Amino acid sequence: MAFSQKLINEAKEKAAFKCCRCQSIGIEVHHIIPQEDKGPDIFNNAAPLCPNCHTWFGANRTKQKEITQMRDWWYKKVEQLYSPNIVNYELLSDINTKVEALASNQDKALVDLKETLLKVATETINQMTAGTASSTATGIANASIASPSPSPSFPSPEEIEAAGDQWIQSQIDIERGK
Numbered sequence: 001m002a003f004s005q006k007l008i009n010e011a012k013e014k015a016a017f018k019c020c021r022c023q024s025i026g027i028e029v030h031h032i033i034p035q036e037d038k039g040p041d042i043f044n045n046a047a048p049l050c051p052n053c054h055t056w057f058g059a060n061r062t063k064q065k066e067i068t069q070m071r072d073w074w075y076k077k078v079e080q081l082y083s084p085n086i087v088n089y090e091l092l093s094d095i096n097t098k099v100e101a102l103a104s105n106q107d108k109a110l111v112d113l114k115e116t117l118l119k120v121a122t123e124t125i126n127q128m129t130a131g132t133a134s135s136t137a138t139g140i141a142n143a144s145i146a147s148p149s150p151s152p153s154f155p156s157p158e159e160i161e162a163a164g165d166q167w168i169q170s171q172i173d174i175e176r177g178k
């Protein structure tokens with residue numbers, strides 16, 4: 001047996017077409033308890049996962065509880081994040097199918113996906129106001145700065161010492177009424 005198409009659609013929509021573990025789009029609905037272990041074809045045994053997470057978690061029987069918890073958490077998160085009125089399920093479903101196809105049918109799927117993304121991007125750009133255009137432009141400008149942001153580091157002992165000297169000097173200056 002397998003999940004019914006109705007159940008698959010329901011699970012995908014409830015997850016906003018995103019993997020319940022990593023939130024990538026391009027998901028399939030997997031059995032938490034596998035079919036070979038007589039896992040039933042019911043909603044509670046279904047988890048929306050991307051191929052990566054399915055490889056990582058799917059065959060690992062010790063992870064079944066974790067997947068169930070992540071799925072329930074993500075379903076709840078989607079309810080909080082997106083009101084049903086603002087989710088374009090048709091578009092998400094279309095993108096999901098095209099991302100899934102990337103794995104098997106690279107060239108054509110990539111062209112298809114790029115066309116869809118370009119259409120969405122154009123629509124989004126056309127709807128921009130001055131404010132959103134400006135913040136998007138800032139985001140793109142920041143993303144185009146290639147170097148990764150420097151990781152915060154503690155000052156070196158020399159820097160601490162130099163700062164300490166400055167502080168002592170400033171205290172002396174205050175004392176002297178400078």
Ligand SMILES: [Zn+2]
Pocket residue numbers: 019020021022023024049050051052053054
């Ligand atoms: Zn994933």
